Amino acid sequence: MTSLDKAESGSATGVASFARSATATEFIETIKLAMPIALTQLGQIAMMTTDLALIGRLGDTAVAAASLAHTVFFVAFVIGMGLVSAVAPLAAQALGARQPRIVRRALRVGLWAALLLCVPMMMLPLFGEQILILLGQAPENARLAQRYLLGLAPGMAPALCFMAIRNFMGAVNRPEPGLWITLAAIPANAVLGYALIHGHWGMPKLELLGAGVATTTVNFGMCAAALWFTYSQRPFKKFHVLGRFWRFDWPLMRQLVVIGAPIALSFLLEYGLFSGAGLLMGLISTSALAAHQIALQIAAILFMVPFGIGMAATVRVGQAFGRGDTAAIRRAGAVATILGIVFMTTMTLAVIVVRFDLARLFFGDTHQGMAAVELAATLMLVGATFFIADGIQTVAAGALRGLSDTRIPLLLAAISYWAIGFTASYGLAFWTDLGAIGVWIGLSIGTGIYAILLVLRFHALTQRLRLAA
Template sequence: MSYFQHARAVMVLGLPLIGSHIAQFAISLTDAIMLGWYDVQALAAQVLGGMVFFVLFLMGSGFAWAVMPMVAEAEAAGNTTQVRRFTRMAMWISLLFSAAVMPLMIFSEHLLHVLGQPPHIAALAADYLVIAGWGIIPALLVMVLKSYLAALERTRVVLWVTLSAVAVNAVVNYALIFGHWGMPELGIRGAAIASVAVQLVSGLLLGLYAAWSTAEHQLFIRFWRPDWEAFGQVFRLGWPIGVTSLAEVGLFAAASTMMGWLGALPLAAHGIALQIASLTFMVHLGLSNVATVRAGRAVGRGDLVDLKRGGQVVVALSLVVAALTVVAFLTIPEWMMGLFLSPEEPDRVTVIALGVPLLAAAALFQLADAAQVMALGLLRGVKDTQVPMIIAAVSYWGIGMPVSYLLGFVLDWQGPGVWLGLAVGLACAGVFMTVRFWGFAVKRVAAA
């Protein structure tokens, strides 16, 4: 395939995936905007509660993401039996993981106290997690089904289902957070109920579609029967992906914890800035998923040229998006921050002022963040997950986190210092993982 053909194929597969990631993110974005308009304290608590949920969710998603390269390679090789085995056992592992982490969310208030969070914010965050935590069960099953369908290059349905979920979330949030249409005013608990409802609707729709459109794979027939060989393969590939995701999201979670030490308003500003930065990251994540699928299919065909060219195209597209994001973060930060706050909010000006330098710091790590997530996607496509896990742990926790603490608290740069530390960790990961793919993984595939 030519570079133009690769770019076209990436866009055909990638635009629905990017759209679905943005739509998925829009669910939490809606929570943040509505809670910000409802009460800044509730927004700060949702930042903490959402952080705990997201850390555990992304760790469990490693097994879902393992499905993507495994199914892509098996489908390219014409092995439909393996497609079913890998997907079904990924759902098994996701259910077991959900059961294991549920107690952490149900009893989260003590954990947040240990992390030094203000008691009233910790109590509100725990109220959120006691309800929202149950959503991790359908949420992880949804991730498996999304990865399965993406590997089969059936991404449009993923987009439409996710858009439907956004609508459901917005309606239920509006009704239950503020108490409209005769519903009780539940505040942050209303946002939690909406999140669980969304995950259940998404799981039901994707499950019905998968059972109908890919009947030849028989995903749910005799679902209860174990397949320990496939279970082991998915687990071995998936757990390093989960730990890698944990290392990255844990870095941001630790940053949220440190921002909480500075008070509710810096935490709210951090939460808004993080929402904005995460929105742009969804584009890169969608392209990274495309990289995984197309790399897995190239490996299944034994096509080294397509592997290289496809990798070059997705990296170039991601860097273009990153450059445009930098411009936006540096030119219109006040406007973006202001979208999350009511004009009547007494602390509006303070929160925006605290958030603007955070977006400036976020602009610094856009290129690095794009590079690391693209390299990760390509490495997963060739089933290289354990060394990237080590790179992530060293970059984020051995370098990024100490720098965040040093700049934020030792040098007293506070919020901007914490975010500059994030930039350093992401930059290191971007460099090391890019070298890993182009300097080692491609050569290993060529020698196979």
């Protein structure tokens, strides 16, 4: 071998070694970023579960009313959540481009958006009783749901502000304070909720209204704690996030809306699909609806980890995009996707193994509940591909947000979820003998197609960036 051959061989080995090192570093950094975010999301689920457990002591009617109230509340909340989600790519891209003033401005417009949106968005919960009656719900359930909504509605603004701050914290690679605040909020919410629902320790007995007031109070506390962290603690305070807060930033606000509005609509399409699937289950039978809700709750818990990975992908891709590093963009997207696939595949296999035990946790071993247990376990088995595809789509969507690409994914969501997924669910449920199982097959088909299209979209965009470099 000549000296030139040796040099070329050494160079190739060095490049391969660097690529392996960079990929290993990307795995580590993505996991470090994703885990606190995912645990924070699980903490939010824990707070909701605590609320339902406390409300459950008031009886089945109260639980049904709380479920209806959450449906109305989250339709409004998802819109704001989508808009403030745009804080993460804007701040991450600015950090990668070494523009700290833009990082601060990204959070500032996110907070302004939360404050401006909360007033019109509160109208939906405040008229929840009339909306639910128009949708055919029982007047008593609608009345009780309205009491819960009256307590929840004022907490929308601090909840959205907390979410904007969390996105900012993640964008600057320090999501841990959001987790600490959430962990402290879980017992605080439980204690305050118990006191206000049942009238203990000198508190008034407000029942469902008390549950909403407790959640709102805790949301204000979480928002205040997050603002304190960003204002006074490193590394956040160097960005002076509250500096000139009174100045309205129209140029960056427009960017926030351009990126965030399609995210909000995509969330609504996804949320609407599962709500629509629930309505189809209700047309089939009560046990089908109950089994569907349990299987979907399991899916929601599993979804929190890939959702965290997807938010980490937004940050890692956004920072690389801000630096103009195409190789790092592709690497960040690929690593996040692999992590999502590995986690969801592992957890899906675990769910399949213990699916009957999981169903019994909710329905027990009574003869009346056995049919629902069997169906819920079957839906979890049928939904194996859905669980994995759902994890992939949320990671791929997060990676695309890092590139500020949200409009085409919105179109893909409309096609995949509704033109294909809902149509397939309806057809398989009512034009064949599959019934409830057909609904979940349709969900799997729609979600799987969406995941594939998003991965292909990310590959096409990064390929375009590589050729343009």
